[in-house]
Amino acid sequence: MLDIQQIAKTFHAGTPNEVRALRGVDLKIEPGSFVILIGTNGSGKSTLLNAVAGSFLVDTGRLKLNGREITRWPEHRRAQFIGRVFQNPFTGTAPSMTIAENLALAAKRGRTRGLGWALSSSTKNDLRERIRAMGLGLEDRLDNAIGSLSGGQRQSLTLLMAGLLKPDLLLLDEHTAALDPKSADQVIRLTEEFIRRDRLTTLMVTHSMHQAAHLGDRLIMMVRGRVHHDFQGAEKRRLTPENLLARFEEVRRADQLDETAAEMLGRQYV
Amino acid sequence: MWDTLKRLSLGLALIVFASAILLLSDAPRRTSLTREPDHGAGPVPLAKVMKVALMQMASQPIIEEGADGVIAGLKEAGFAVGTAIQLKRFNAEGDLATVNAMAQELTGGGFDLVITLTTSALQAVANANQQRRVPHVFGLVTDPTQSGVGVGSEPLDHPAHMVGVGTLQPVAESLRMARQMNPKLTRVGVAWNPAEVNSEICTKLAREACRELKLDLLEATVENTAAVHEAVASLIARDVDLLWIGGDVSVLAAFEVVAKAAQNARIPVCTCIPGNAKKGSLFDVGANYFEVGRGIGHLAGRVLSGDEIAKLPVERSTPPKLMVNTLALKGLRDAWAVSAQVLAQADSVIDEQGQHDKALPATKASIAPVRTTNTDSAPLSKVWQLRLLAYINSPDVEEAEQGLRDGLKNAGVMEGRDFELKVANAQGDMTSLHGMVESALADHADLLLTISTQALQSAVQRARNTPIVFTMVANPFAAGVATTETEHLASVTGAYGSNDVDAMMPIIKQVLPNARRVGALYAPTEVNSVYSHELLVKAAKGASYELVSLGINSPSEAPDVTQSLCGQQIDLICLPNSNLAGSSFPTIVQSARKAKVPVFGFLGSMVSQGAVVVLTRDYHDMGADSGQIAARVMRGEKPAAIPLHQSRKNRLLINMAATKAAGLTIPGELLKRADRVVE
């Protein structure tokens, strides 16, 4: 399904701000799997997601989706296979356009957009049913500007839009991080529901140990631009938030050790 | 839906409110000011009143003269307008579509007689009149036979409802007169446009006449006005003794070009259309169109009194009108002389009387009629509402405005007593200009005065019936309001004039006798600048200077372009007028001074900014000319009948400091002539 081969990305190469965000990531994701990505700040988990989405092109390595080589494809071209939900609830919707118009845009994701009516009455009815099914009570506000909704409502709609045309790959980038706990729970509930119903292949980045432990069937832990650990099958099912935290503590100590060692070596040799 | 309406309500309400304010401010005078039409309604007649329609093609002076003649002729035949007949006049203003619409109306019943002036009017009415056969008298037609309406070459060979007068240009007479003035004349050159029917007829007649007089006729054809220069040059190269123009509109439109070329070759020009003598032809022999009109009036009178049209002959007559310009005799290569007999015969003679500027021949003559007409200062019958529209603010515009006021005053019309004058200035914004014109019209302006070309063009477009007098226009022909000085839009007249580059050439020669290369900067985006530059190109060529020209598009380019110009071994810079050169003159002069190149200019302000010599058009004077013209309009003359007036008065300004800095000396003779010397 998704085959990531040795991809690397360095930002601001050759400047004092150089950041080696991805240092050779290898990852294969099977169809229908729900993969959680966790990692410390700056570990490269969001960068990996963006590399797959095409927000930038990788420096080395290859990306394959559904057997197609997409390494050099621009973002808008990859969109025909990929649905996305962003961390910021404002990023996923066009604020001055109505709910119906936003959904109509999503209904044409990656397809040719011609001069046909975007919102014929049948399309609109169809969309209304989809929204009603979410149970947010937004089905009567189809003609309201989306900018007038709360962050949670917007994020739920973004989720609906990402899955409106069943995507080959769904990318969720800490999509509940900016929401209040109640909205976050609701969005997570919707996420699980969609993924289960349509058997979507999903790559989800999260900060929440709770979500990481309870969601998905595979968990990738990233450290310093590399895959640090890959929990699969029974190992993943056994994970608890506490296990994960302990793991992180290990990593943190290892990091510190590295740093002190480097410091010591530096003092000795410089 | 309701929500949408609610949201639009504020905007709609504001628009309605603004419209209401506008309407209210437009209203108060509307009731008091219903103007009587100029013609038509007269005293109520007693006997049966015949209804006559008089249709003309356009508002050219010769057609107006003809129409006046028709009315006079009708009166002499016992059919005075207003008593015996009711005359309704139609004017298509040159629009062929309108001509046809009018023709339909004229022949649709309701008229006892239709009189048409010019060939197009004849053709349109004849075409529409094929079924109804309303009595029709035509005139001001060169050759009725060739107009294809069924009139044969024999006097009685014409349709039974149609008769008229043919007026050929006196082609043979003009050539005979030329022969008389110079017995050694052998080669006559003619430039003509084969696309013009009338011109073709004249040229054919000229061929016959030349054969008879044993003259060689050399022909050069033109396709349009732009080609005239080349055609005339080719004729001169073929060594003609005289340039002759029949009735060719294309060539007459470029008469100035012909006159200039002839002057350079030191040969005379003569034409068959009266009026060109004012612009430099030696003489014009043409038809007296008032007399032609009278003949038409007489003929119409016979039709009205019941004579059978079929038995009336189609007359062909050309009452002559002669105009001689003795000033054009000066400097001719061959021995041309105007005999006392010819002078006595002439209807008008232009000579040196009243001329005050020796450097510029043939000038005063055209100034004279403008300046001398109305010296009476009787109050006018109403208080005229004058609106002065200007496009930009500049010292020259202010001078022109003052000139206009002075011109009106000198012509004896008083502000307050005879007119009220309001001034509007668009400050360089074209859309405002438009609104200003609208506003002036809504204010019931009786006469619009415009300063600058853009103001004139805007006014012309919106003001349909309100007369317009312009000033400070370099080239009204390029601006589209006129084709020649006498043929212009019916409601528009005024004074124009551009840089006198010709007069500048001898001045340059006096100051810099060894100069070979002249540099010029002009703005390709300004109409006036391009025109001024073209004049400079011609003048420089005439004075055998090499001209190096560079275009300049923005003030910031000025220093670089000037430097690059100075780097091309030029002896001086001669700056044709442009707004750009005016505004960036200080930087131009600075760059030129570094390169020790003197600058000659045409804008008054330049002399104090470091130009060596400035020969400026006197905008005050031009304004005054327009003021005089405006006064004539206010006294009842029709703008259509007032020829455009070319202002030629110059002021010579010299900057001694700049002269010294450039290491030059000004000859004493030139210093004496200077109107102002800046130390």
Add this chain to the structure above:
Amino acid sequence: MSLLVGSFTMGLILSLLALGVLVSFRILAFRDLTVDGSIALGGAVAATLLVAGWNPWLATAAACLAGALAGTVTGVLATRFQINGLLAGILVMTALYSVNLRVMGKSNLPLMKEQTIITMAQRFAASDARWSFSRWEVPVQDVAIVAMISLLIGLVAVTMYAFFRTNLGLAMRASGDNEQMIRALGVEVGWMTTFGLALSNGLVALAGALLVQYQGFADVQMGIGMVVWGFASVIIGESLVGSRQIGLLLVGAVMGSILFRLLVAIALRWGLNPNDLKLVTALFVFAALVLPGAIAIVRKHFAQRSSPLAS
């Protein structure tokens, strides 16, 4: 009354300019200064073709296409060559100055005798026919012109409204509203921007073509400062309708343009000192910039009073 009709005509013609600016400025969020050049381009192309004897409708359509081409160039510069949008507009505007000179062959082209859309409209009435309404009267020809122009503007506005409700139009609006989002939905924003700029400048050039036919001459300098009137109209219109809904925005721009010309006409009619004209027009624009805030406050006030439950 013909002053009123004249202001309406001018306002309607310039509303095409406002609609063009609306597309670039509001819908694409692209500050496009090509407008100054493309309005003159439209005028130049229309005038030149009319003088050459073209059918007025064809000449006007050609002018519109020329404007679209200019917009395309700006779009390509901005999106393919990654030149800053403002700079790309300025570059094309500057270049168009020379292009316009080339097109016309000279800097000023009179259209005194040519058949134009305006003369075609005038043909519907006799030249001296007048309509009177109690104390006011107006030449029927002027009414014919304003009717023809209204029809044209109405057609353009309805077409635009329809377009912005198609899939393509929706994508264009989203490109200006949220670039990241629409890219993630598979739209190439660069292409969409280019296409939008073509549309915008096509409309502006159409305004230029009509303006030239109405005023009777084309001048290479006629575009200078036009973009400001466009912005002013759009902003006035927005504050009038108080909504970003597309249909209301379109109507608002047209109303803003008309209102702006009416205000200028009133200022002129009341005979203000000629030297103050620019100041007064600047005041209008200032008012337009400040009014949206004031009107919004008033609206809020009323909204709160009428429905206390909202908020």
